[in-house]
Amino acid sequence: FGAVPKNVDDKHRIRGDVNVLILGDPGTAKSQMLKYAEATAPRAVYSAGKGASAVGLTANVHKDPITREWTLEGGALVLADRGVCLIDEFDKMNEQDRTSIHEAMEQQSISISKAGIVTSLQARCSVIAAANPIGG
Numbered sequence: 001f002g003a004v005p006k007n008v009d010d011k012h013r014i015r016g017d018v019n020v021l022i023l024g025d026p027g028t029a030k031s032q033m034l035k036y037a038e039a040t041a042p043r044a045v046y047s048a049g050k051g052a053s054a055v056g057l058t059a060n061v062h063k064d065p066i067t068r069e070w071t072l073e074g075g076a077l078v079l080a081d082r083g084v085c086l087i088d089e090f091d092k093m094n095e096q097d098r099t100s101i102h103e104a105m106e107q108q109s110i111s112i113s114k115a116g117i118v119t120s121l122q123a124r125c126s127v128i129a130a131a132n133p134i135g136g
Helices: 030-040 095-100 102-107
Strands: 006-008 012-014 020-023 044-048 059-063 070-074 084-088 109-114 117-122 126-131
Touching (some): 020 030, 030 084, 030 126, 059 109, 070 117, 095 102
Parallel strands (some): 084 126
Antiparallel strands (some): 006 012, 109 117
């Protein structure tokens, strides 16, 4: 979803993916549009705003019960790499969770520094989010 990324003089990279916010009154089929995009896109990850947290959208670190080692799990934005991440009910998300996905939308990567794991994950995806207006 978008255009071709460009490398300007091999110094600066311009992303080709477009991020879209669909804003409309309740009952205007915003969720249906996201579901249709999920069904037609070759790689799409759908997430609902109420259950979507910063960890669920970006990445989380947890301890494996068998090996007792820390492992890294990618969230919806990482799983949608080179595809589309669809976020429904964006207005219902926590403000802190909403700001945590800015790096992924701007830089197309997610930086992790937790439990001794320091890395950067690719999140080269378009984000299509649907929301109701304030008071809607």
